[in-house]
Amino acid sequence: MKKNRVIISFVIISILGFLAYQYVMHGGARDLSTEKTDYIISSKAILNEFTTNQDLSNKKYLEKAVAVKGTITSVSANEVILDNSIICSLKNPNSTLVKNQIITVKGRVVGFDDLMGELKLDQCFCN
Structure with missing residues (x-):
């Protein structure tokens, strides 16, 4: 039972880490063609x-x-x-x-x- 919790926790943390990495590296790209020129x-x-x-x-x-x-x-x-x-x-x-x-x-x-x-x-x- 304790082993399953550790494995599930590790999988959840790994998925969250991967999603955070994807957002930082690819999700925040700006589209300057639609953005107002400063x-x-x-x-x-x-x-x-x-x-x-x-x-x-x-x-x-x-x-x-x-x-x-x-x-x-x-x-x-x-x-x-x-x-x-x-x-x-x-x-x-x-x-x-x-x-x-x-x-x-x-x-x-x-x-x-x-x-x-x-x-x-x-x-x-x-x-």
Whole structure:
């Protein structure tokens, strides 16, 4: 009887742990295409803000939905680089983008690399 309780308890705890893991890793994904844009800004303006005061900019932009307008300097299947400094990881591949094209990209600000001077966005898509 005691052995059965231990086994049942272990199974229940394992299931709850698995469900919690699934929720944390996959359940909380945001859909930026339907989410309200917090800021609409040019690539040069947002880079200037981060290089001037990174702490204040992190408080303002980090984890927010931002639409950034800039010129494509590099493009690959899953990534677009705007003005050599904003790296946008695309949610879905986009084959219509070309170098030197001016676009607006909406994505979530992940962080700023002050050593490389790069701003990173993920879950991006083109408006």
